[in-house]
Amino acid sequence: MENFKFLNNLPKVELHAHLNGSLNIAAMLELGEKVYGKKSAEFTDLCERLTKFEPGCILDECFKRFAFVHDLTSTKEGLRYATELVIRDFAVDHVMYLELRTTPKSNKNMTRREYVQIVLDAIKEARQKFSNIRVKLLLSINRAEPVAVADETVTLALEFFKSEPDIVVGMDLSGNPNKGEFKAFTSALHRAGEGGLRLTLHCAEVNNPKETKEMLEFGMSRCGHGTHLSAEDIAYLRNHDIPVECCLTSNIKTGTVSSFVDHHLKRLMEAEAPTVLCTDDCGIFDTTLTKEFCVASQSLGMTDHQCIDLTMQAIKYSFATEADRSWMIQQVNKYAKGLENTAFL
Numbered sequence: 001m002e003n004f005k006f007l008n009n010l011p012k013v014e015l016h017a018h019l020n021g022s023l024n025i026a027a028m029l030e031l032g033e034k035v036y037g038k039k040s041a042e043f044t045d046l047c048e049r050l051t052k053f054e055p056g057c058i059l060d061e062c063f064k065r066f067a068f069v070h071d072l073t074s075t076k077e078g079l080r081y082a083t084e085l086v087i088r089d090f091a092v093d094h095v096m097y098l099e100l101r102t103t104p105k106s107n108k109n110m111t112r113r114e115y116v117q118i119v120l121d122a123i124k125e126a127r128q129k130f131s132n133i134r135v136k137l138l139l140s141i142n143r144a145e146p147v148a149v150a151d152e153t154v155t156l157a158l159e160f161f162k163s164e165p166d167i168v169v170g171m172d173l174s175g176n177p178n179k180g181e182f183k184a185f186t187s188a189l190h191r192a193g194e195g196g197l198r199l200t201l202h203c204a205e206v207n208n209p210k211e212t213k214e215m216l217e218f219g220m221s222r223c224g225h226g227t228h229l230s231a232e233d234i235a236y237l238r239n240h241d242i243p244v245e246c247c248l249t250s251n252i253k254t255g256t257v258s259s260f261v262d263h264h265l266k267r268l269m270e271a272e273a274p275t276v277l278c279t280d281d282c283g284i285f286d287t288t289l290t291k292e293f294c295v296a297s298q299s300l301g302m303t304d305h306q307c308i309d310l311t312m313q314a315i316k317y318s319f320a321t322e323a324d325r326s327w328m329i330q331q332v333n334k335y336a337k338g339l340e341n342t343a344f345l
């Protein structure tokens, strides 16, 4: 792939990455060994089997995979170290800005509040180790969980948004789209929005026109996946300047899109709807943001210039501060200039 080097070294922006879905196999093995002393052949085999998606795999099957990673991150040290490893591996892939999202969980080792604090502390510690990446945090509501849990998550998000405004920047609604009902979460999401948190919703990941309509009417800053958006929905997103977070490999491996060439990213670009390229769960789906750009360029004919433009769009639609944005634009322009091209602005 002649432009792999160009795409790999391009300073990139990741706006849709779930923490526990982003731990890749190598990192799982490191975590297993360091935290649980596990280096056994069966542990290695378990990690490898996690990312095997037979053709025809369905979305529900994918959700079972997360439980394995959730076990690995169910201790304070496991969660802290996993956060560090995920940030490291995005930095290694030349991601300069990462909006990490995660669903606060409570178990025998930690409360939801402690879960958030541990991830936040790991993000701060990572600043010392990986100075070339800026990391923000969104808290996720899992639509398969009770509304009371969503309410607790919003309360935590608002509290940490107040105390750590340069890290906690938004809320995500995710979880198995075949479970729960969007309507049940609107008051919690409304409270989050009223409190200043930007919202990104997993929307139209499966074909549910009624719910998609409810979500578009409710409002969001960004749309996750948007796989089953109608032409009217796409026009609505374009007219309201709401970008779709496109996760190519995720959609193929979960079976929500049949092939890369059929991916709706192309339709969205033809309709001039704003789009950003994301990984979703680069661990579980065994990919990286560089690889997603390679897929976009190989299967959808995306030129290098269009890849830079996608990055500029990601900067524009990020929940970053103005200072972060100008720093990111500077990085991309410096990179582009270094390639003897004119600045892309």
Ligand SMILES: CNc1ncnc2c1ncn2[C@@H]1O[C@H](COP(=O)(O)O)[C@@H](O)[C@H]1O
Pocket: 018, 019, 020, 021, 062, 066, 101, 102, 103, 104, 140, 142, 174, 175, 176, 177, 202, 205, 250, 254, 280, 281
């Ligand atoms: C594949 N498409 C998807 N659609 C919807 N929700 C998804 C997802 N991929 C991941 N998640 C959500 O993110 C959680 C894992 O990260 P955290 O434990 O939060 O860090 C999953 O349990 C699921 O709720």
Ligand SMILES: [Zn+2]
Pocket: 016, 018, 174, 202, 224, 280
């Ligand atoms: Zn997602």
